[in-house]
Amino acid sequence: MPVDALLFDKDGTLFDFAATWDGWAADLLETLSKGDRGAKQAMAKAISYDLERAAFNPDSLVIACSNDEVAEALAPYVAHMDLAELTDFLAESAAGAELTPAVPLAAFLDSLLARGKVLGVMTNDAESSAKSQLQRAGVLDRFAFVAGCDSGHGAKPAPDPLLAFCKAAGVSPGRTAMVGDSRHDLEAGAAAGMQRIGVLTGMALRDELAPHADIVLPDIGHIPAWMER
Template sequence: MRGIKGILFDKDGTLVDFQATWFAIGEMMALKAADGDQERAKALMESAGYDFAAHCFKADSVFAAGTNADIVELWYPAASTAERAAMVRHFDEVTAEEGAAKAVALPGSKDALASLHSAGFRLGVATNDSTGGAEKTLLSLGVAQMFDAAYGYDAVANPKPAPDAIHAFSDLTGLKPSEIAMVGDNRHDLEMAKAGGALAIAVLSGTGTRESLTPMADVVLDSIADLPAYLAREA
């Protein structure tokens, strides 16, 4: 843990309450894909990872871990390449606007970010949402000024779990990957950290569980509210 100077955060489930923010948006998108058919829309939601019995998104599902391109591929299997590209652009626009407008910050996240920023940590976001969606959400939450960069799936050649965003953040800040911590609530966040040579910090505030995250994590915390105190203890 010694020597950590920069922190990359996943967005949904780490900074933002995933369930509170995304169910209504996902349902709206699924209903559109199903041409208004409620039962088909429900089936699409389930296929992408929503558990209606438990009222939550499943860990590491397409919804929890994938990109809009992954969702379009799943929901529109018969679409042509051009049609999918157009639909991805549409999904990016909708999720950027709606995700920012409906973003619910996780308890303690803003105070934690302020503490880390004041302590001199370089902060960034690495998400499989679009870059525009990430930037709009940070502005909506009132924390954008604390971040050096936001990397969406469309800002790098290869999205999570590839380590491209770690390399980009390293290049931007001049920090070594070993001086960077990646914080997230799904396995792909931790896989990205391992692939990029960064510290893998799991949080239990999103869709991941202790059982799913512990095998890949260097550290498991309840949420990023615990991060400033943990880093201070380990400094």
């Protein structure tokens, strides 16, 4: 079926996950632990982050879970902040992360817009972080819809935020593609009745995504050729 609209996940999809978030997490854990190595190790274990490699493990909840869920996992080891403060801190910290786009984003998104496609972003990060990052990448204005886990539509893998995009953009779910790097993204797409494009710029391997996707591509840059198939 033709694709009229594309809804993108953010981390691991528009931005390369490891290149963007591995270093950020090392600094975050150092800041939150305040020099307490035991707390740092406990937090790293809670989010499945390898301190020696300075890298997330493939089973980390950070890959697909919401900002709220990450805060809840870290909260027992952060005595100097309550949960609400920690949730806000994570969102503010993520908003300033050093971004590594998966492809040159402006040119890629402009090529989709030139084809008449409607574009959106749905992330389990906070909406403020998403908009800040997209603005810093110079592409916020390409999207008709940007939502996070705190935008009032829920979080993936529930279909509600995806359907909110379709309603806001005036597009049919069946003619919309959900583009993401995790099972959460693709399961949400299936539940919403969307076409599903998996990409390999996150932590998941092709074999993990393939059973849940219509197509698995190396990165988002291959989408125009797929649409012209």
